[in-house]
Amino acid sequence: QVPVVETGGGEVPPGGSLRLSCTTPGFTADGCGMDWLRQAAGSEWELIARISPNGSTTYWGSVQGRFTISKDKPSDTVYLQMDNLEPEDTAKYSCRTGRQCTFCSSTGQCHKTRFGFWGQGTQVTVSP
Numbered sequence: 001q002v003p004v005v006e007t008g009g010g011e012v013p014p015g016g017s018l019r020l021s022c023t024t025p026g027f028t029a030d031g032c033g034m035d036w037l038r039q040a041a042g043s044e045w046e047l048i049a050r051i052s053p054n055g056s057t058t059y060w061g062s063v064q065g066r067f068t069i070s071k072d073k074p075s076d077t078v079y080l081q082m083d084n085l086e087p088e089d090t091a092k093y094s095c096r097t098g099r100q101c102t103f104c105s106s107t108g109q110c111h112k113t114r115f116g117f118w119g120q121g122t123q124v125t126v127s128p
Contacts, residue, residue, distance in 0.1 A: 002027045002103040002117045006095055009122030012085055018124060020080040022095035024103060024117070032101035034078040035116070036069060038091035038124075046091075049080060053098070062088065085126045094121040 008020040022034060031053040039045045049069040050058045057069050068081040078095060096116040097103070103117070104110040111117075 002097070002111050002113070004095060004097065004117050004119035006093065006119045006122040009093060009124045011125040011127065013128055014086055014126055016085050016126070017081070017083045018085065020082065020093055020095075020122060020124075022078040022080075022119065023076065024097065026105050027103040027111070028076055029097070029101045029103040032103075033098040034069075034071070035096045035098070036067075036078075036080045036093060037096060038089075038093045039121075040088075040091040043091075045094075051078060062086075082124070085124075087126045090125050090127070092121040092123050094119050 003025055005025060006020060006022050008018060012018055033050060033052045035047060036049040037045050037047050048060055048063045049067055051069045051071055066084045071078045096118050099114060099116050102110055102112040
């Protein structure tokens with residue numbers, strides 16, 4: 001199993017900003033993208049942003065124009081910059097690695113996923 005760790009959640013007022021981070025400590029994968037998803041209370045998981053291995057980005061739904069996904073290659077960290085947050089953005093946010101990716105540690109331990117490795121998520125709450 002490959003650990004996926006999200007940080008950066010919290011509570012902000014409407015119009016505020018947060019930056020979420022996603023890492024896979026101890027493991028790296030060549031040519032693997034990353035997704036950000038969110039789940040509001042009582043709702044299904046919603047795919048909101050993707051960064052592909054070539055760096056191209058895609059957004060879905062109401063986050064377009066407000067959220068930005070990016071990757072810092074030296075640290076192998078994927079970010080989700082969230083601006084102009086709205087109460088409707090309140091949800092648990094998780095990152096998921098790309099599918100059909102192989103992650104390996106420096107000791108040569110490798111894991112392949114067909115469906116992506118998920119993190120535990122980080123809570124984002126937007127309220128006055």
